Amino acid sequence: MHEFFMEIVDKYNYWLYIILMMIGLYAMIVKNNLIKKLVGMNIFQTAIILFYISIGYKEDATLPIIVNAHGVHSPEELAINTAEYINPLPHVLMLTAIVVSVATLGVALALSVKVYQQYKTLEEDEIRMRIRESSL
Amino acid sequence: MRYIGLFIVILCGALLLYATQDFPAWGDPNSPASSHVSPHYIQKSIEETSVPNLVTSVLADYRSFDTMFETTVIFCAGLACLLLLRTFIQERGNWYYRHIPTEVTLHIKDARRIPKDIKDFERIDTLWVPYDLIIKTVCRICIPFIQLFAFYVVAHGDFSPGGGFQGGVIFGASLILLAIAFDLRTAIERLDEFKLGVLSALGVFLYAGIGMLCMILGGSFLDYSQLSKIFPVDPVHIRALGMLGVEIGVGISVMAVMAIIYINIASEGRQDEGL
Amino acid sequence: MNWLIDLFILTLVIVCAIAAISVRDLLSTAILFGAYSFMMCLLWAIMGAVDVAFTEASVGAGVSTVFFVAAVFRTTRRTKD
Numbered sequence: 001m002h003e004f005f006m007e008i009v010d011k012y013n014y015w016l017y018i019i020l021m022m023i024g025l026y027a028m029i030v031k032n033n034l035i036k037k038l039v040g041m042n043i044f045q046t047a048i049i050l051f052y053i054s055i056g057y058k059e060d061a062t063l064p065i066i067v068n069a070h071g072v073h074s075p076e077e078l079a080i081n082t083a084e085y086i087n088p089l090p091h092v093l094m095l096t097a098i099v100v101s102v103a104t105l106g107v108a109l110a111l112s113v114k115v116y117q118q119y120k121t122l123e124e125d126e127i128r129m130r131i132r133e134s135s136l
Numbered sequence: 137m138r139y140i141g142l143f144i145v146i147l148c149g150a151l152l153l154y155a156t157q158d159f160p161a162w163g164d165p166n167s168p169a170s171s172h173v174s175p176h177y178i179q180k181s182i183e184e185t186s187v188p189n190l191v192t193s194v195l196a197d198y199r200s201f202d203t204m205f206e207t208t209v210i211f212c213a214g215l216a217c218l219l220l221l222r223t224f225i226q227e228r229g230n231w232y233y234r235h236i237p238t239e240v241t242l243h244i245k246d247a248r249r250i251p252k253d254i255k256d257f258e259r260i261d262t263l264w265v266p267y268d269l270i271i272k273t274v275c276r277i278c279i280p281f282i283q284l285f286a287f288y289v290v291a292h293g294d295f296s297p298g299g300g301f302q303g304g305v306i307f308g309a310s311l312i313l314l315a316i317a318f319d320l321r322t323a324i325e326r327l328d329e330f331k332l333g334v335l336s337a338l339g340v341f342l343y344a345g346i347g348m349l350c351m352i353l354g355g356s357f358l359d360y361s362q363l364s365k366i367f368p369v370d371p372v373h374i375r376a377l378g379m380l381g382v383e384i385g386v387g388i389s390v391m392a393v394m395a396i397i398y399i400n401i402a403s404e405g406r407q408d409e410g411l
Numbered sequence: 412m413n414w415l416i417d418l419f420i421l422t423l424v425i426v427c428a429i430a431a432i433s434v435r436d437l438l439s440t441a442i443l444f445g446a447y448s449f450m451m452c453l454l455w456a457i458m459g460a461v462d463v464a465f466t467e468a469s470v471g472a473g474v475s476t477v478f479f480v481a482a483v484f485r486t487t488r489r490t491k492d
Contacts, residue, residue: 014156016421020428022149027432030141033490035437035483039444043428046451046471053460058170059163063459065296066181069188082178086459087170088190089177092199094463095191096206099301099390102470103213106397109482110217113404116486123491191462297461305469312477394474402481411484 013054020047032124034112038105045101049094056090064088185375187294195299196379200358204343207386211340214393218329221405232264233257239266261319261409268317275317282310290387294376300383301390308394320403320410329399329407332392339389343382350378358382417457424450437483437490445476 024047027040064086069078116122119130160167177194187193195203231249233242236256241264244250250257290303315323327335347358355362360378361371369377402410427450431443448471456464 010161011156011159013162013417013421014159015153016425018149018152018156020425021152022145023425023428023432025148026141026145029144030138031432032492033437035440035479035486036432036490036492039431039440039479042444042471042475043431043447046448046467049463050451050454053455053458053463054162055160055167055169056460057163057458058165061165061459063297063461064178064190066188066190069182078182080179080182082170082175083165085178085190087174087178088194089174090169091191091460091463092194092202094460095195095301095466096202098463098466098470099206100209102475103210103393105475106393106401106478107213107216107220109401109478110220110397113401113482113485114220117404122486189462297465299462302462302465302469305466305474309469309473309477312474316477397478398474398481401478401485404485411481 014051017047017051017054020050023047034115034122034124038108038112041108042101042105045097049097052090052094052097056087058083058086061086064091184372185379186372187376187379189294189296189299191297192293192299192379192383196382197360197375200347200382203382203386204340204347204358207340207343207389210393211336211389214336214396217397217400218333221400222407223405226406226408230262232260232262234260234264259321271317275313279310279314282313283307286310286387290383291380293383294379300386303383304387304390305394307387307391308398311391311395312398315398315402316411320399321408323395324399324407327395329396332396332399336389336392336396339385339387339392342385342388346378346381346385413457417454420450420454420457424454435490435492437488438480441476441479441483444479445472448472448475 021044024040024042024044027043028037031037031040061084066078066080066085112122115127119127121127121130160169177190177198181187181190181193185193185197187197228247229245231244233244233250234240234257235242236258241260242257250259286303286307288303289298289306290300293299293303311323311327314326346360346363350359350362351357353362353365360375363378364371364374367374367377399407399410424447427443427447431440431447434440434443448467452464452467452472455467
């Protein structure tokens with residue numbers, strides 16, 4: 001029991017990432033305003049990207065750019081040790097994730113401007129009430 | 137609703153916290169994420185593609201299929217934003233004009249407008265203020281340098297942090313700066329919606345076109361070493377040049393889509409007044 | 412020493428996130444979202460992900476915040492919750 005507890009306390013950085021994800025999820029479910037739901041969605045997305053980037057980190061390693069490689073013509077001169085460079089694969093996947101998140105944000109904001117033009121409000125319960133009234 | 141939400145969030149959080157006991161420790165070089173394909177990328181990137189920036193070489197060469205569809209997603213988002221918001225119905229009334237020699241502002245309340253060929257009157261926005269000389273001058277000086285920096289970021293993406301996407305966003309941000317500092321109509325005069333639509337499709341077409349060219353020359357889709365049959369460069373360095381070509385395509389598409397989304401949201405689709 | 416800077420910026424990130432969803436003025440939400448995005452970019456730069464930090468600085472703290480402010484300008488600025 002004691003070492004189970006110590007093991008959990010060691011991984012406090014994952015706790016903070018999970019707290020950030022849950023803040024975003026809470027904002028998406030509970031808040032009434034459409035813009036606040038979108039902010040919650042973006043917080044959730046960036047927290048997941050943070051989690052992935054933290055997986056690729058290596059202790060005492062440098063950026064994923066090969067040093068002293070500009071203008072080198074025969075690759076055997078460079079001795080590349082994989083423990084010296086941070087894993088580049090999560091960075092690549094997360095670049096695509098950031099691009100997709102900004103595309104989703106653009107379309108969602110266009111939709112919320114259209115909703116405001118139609119119902120003159122951005123609060124979810126008022127929109128539901130006006131839909132019900134207009135269908136009676 | 138708030139208590140249901142709190143209960144769901146606490147349940148999800150507790151499940152995720154329970155799952156963290158299997159995770160690797162912070163900064164472990166032998167964690168499962170770093171031991172299957174990524175040692176190959178780190179060791180063989182210079183030898184096979186002669187590009188030092190590992191993220192660009194994985195993004196544009198080893199995993200270039202993903203990047204092509206990411207460009208397609210950005211193009212579809214720009215298209216969706218345009219189709220949702222664009223209207224051609226002009227507002228009736230509420231035109232604001234400014235007489236340039238005497239600096240008198242007029243507010244015309246009915247639907248008639250001053251014709252465009254009378255040169256003394258210029259049309260201004262609803263929220264125009266007269267104190268804009270400093271902003272206009274500084275932005276006029278800064279915008280060419282921002283665009284030059286964007287070109288540098290695209291071209292130098294093989295050797296330093298950067299690449300096509302970052303450069304495209306910076307270029308699009310310079311167009312948004314032009315629209316905010318001056319008028320939305322000034323930015324639309326330079327790049328109207330037809331040109332922006334053509335540019336955003338041209339970026340995706342360039343990317344897929346390079347892939348098709350490699351396939352026509354006898355290799356698989358997006359296999360850049362086949363391009364050395366046309367260009368007089370050896371098959372290792374041609375991969376760096378192929379990467380530069382696709383990054384330019386990504387940059388053009390992203391620039392056009394950022395401008396399209398801003399113009400349509402800030403003017404509610406009418407494309408005559410903005411922020 | 413590195414973990415100290417990490418912990419400090421992570422705390423700032425959580426404070427910005429909670430503040431961005433609790434204020435009542437939507438323009439303040441947009442600006443706080445820009446600050447949150449910039450703090451995330453710093454965090455990723457500390458962890459060595461320079462390409463991702465560059466992208467987030469230009470996209471999140473730049474273009475995304477401008478989209479939010481444009482949308483708030485075209486709809487309403489007040490909110491009940």
